[in-house]
Amino acid sequence: MDTINEQTNENGINEGRNKTSSLEEFYAGSGILVTGATGFVGKGLLEKLIRMCPRIAAIFILLRPKANETMEQRFKKLIDDPIYDDIKAKNPSVFHKVYPVKSDMSLSDLGLSREDRNLLLEKVNIVFHVAATVRFNESLHVAVNVNTKGTLRVIELWNELKHPISFVHVSTAFSNANLPEIGEKVYTTSLKPSEVINMCDNFDKRSINEIEKKILKTYPNTYTFSKNLAEQIVATKCKDMPVAIVRPSVIGASIEEPCPGWIENISAVTGTFLLIGKGYATAVRGRRDTNLDVVPVDFVVDTIICIAWHVTLHRDHEVKVYNCTSNAYPFKFGPMIDAMVKCSIDTPLNDTLWYPGCSVVANKYIYNILSVIPRVFLAFVIDIFLRLRGSKPIMMKLLRNSNKLFASFAFFTTREWTFQRDNCSDLARKVKMLHDSDMVKLDLRDMNWKRYGDTYQMGIKKFILKEEFKSTARQRLSRLYWIHQITKISGIITLLWIILRLVYR
16 A cells, blocks of 8 residues: 555645536545445445546445455455446556555444554545445444444544545435425434434343334334434534535446446345346335335436535535435326336346236235235245255245335335435536536436336346346246236136125025
8 A cells, every 4th residue: 555646645625626617626636535435325335436437546445354255355356247347458557546444334433454544534635434234124233333323433534634625425305204305404303313323332132122112113113214414413513614414315227337226235126126037026115196205326326426626615503404305206006017017028027927917006015915925825835846846945934024014115215315416416417517417427318117117127137137138038937927817817717616605595
């Protein structure tokens, strides 16, 4: 790390930075710190920064060693990802500017060594705090330690930087899911962040679980609650500073960058799409007319990159908040599910279990009748078949996992929110005046949601299932169609027979 460009020592006090005519110029010579670079958004952010801003002086990424994987191994795995292949082909030396730093968000001082901390304080100018535990069912003390206290630890580092420019904290649009209308401001909770942190640090497990139960009566999960607390900490600790909070809604596969359909994890939407494609989801719980706010990951990444520039131009007394959502041009949940079914038929996945078909049901009891009960029978039969073949039975396990997924997702598909977007709209207008505004996408008005669904399906096939297209997939789907039709007819005949027997007994 001794070879890091010396210009990072001075660029934090560059008075002309807020007068730059392009995003590339704004980032030129900067030292960047990215937390959560191995996650979905973090990886997309790192790729776009490297590709779009080649004059960045250095990018530091905080990496946590795992039990079976060292920091060096994790870094190699990260940069060996195929999404960086085009960059390597055009400018392989650019990766010499990316420096892994051993760290742990859950530890005091971020688990940084004194030497690494001093290096970051001297060289970093712009901070993107993306790291978080995004598990909805995470225990309260873990979610608070990583998402809330972790944010506080990053802010403490930011406040000590020698030459700071801007700080962007990535939150979630559902950090205030208890409110129907969400403005671009920070909302407080009945429990202060310091009180929750103190309870998680000092109370026994049973007491913390009781507190968690009370919290979950208002908030859908510990993830959204802990992110709300983190926002309050940012707002309290960073007044009168070029600091911003960005709140993406449900993050989906990319539209175009780094490649169409790029997806890294099985989130609620992706998991639903996958289960429908496999023919395993016969019904999902939700309201057909609910606005489902989905934003492509490249739209989120572009917004984050532009916010770091925008917040240096418009410093307020309060921390600026950006609701990164698509609700100005909403997509209904029912049509989205219909599109998923159609995509699953047009582009079938390999090893489909049943002919794709899925209804949207608001009532949880009807949902159980139409979905859970038939899936239990199907999973039981398939597991018996797998055992007879000598294979490991997996369907009942898949059933349990999918039930958890749909249960956590139901909160967001049976409700809807209105998000104010004044700051995001101002951001889009200001960015249009830059020379390289065509390098970023901040407007979803021309979004073709049907085409996006097709792209999403191809992304799941390529990046999640890692499948190649097989002609046998369509043949299999054709057989499943006729089996499905025969099953429906048999069911109707059986039902009529039972009714007749009851009537003429």
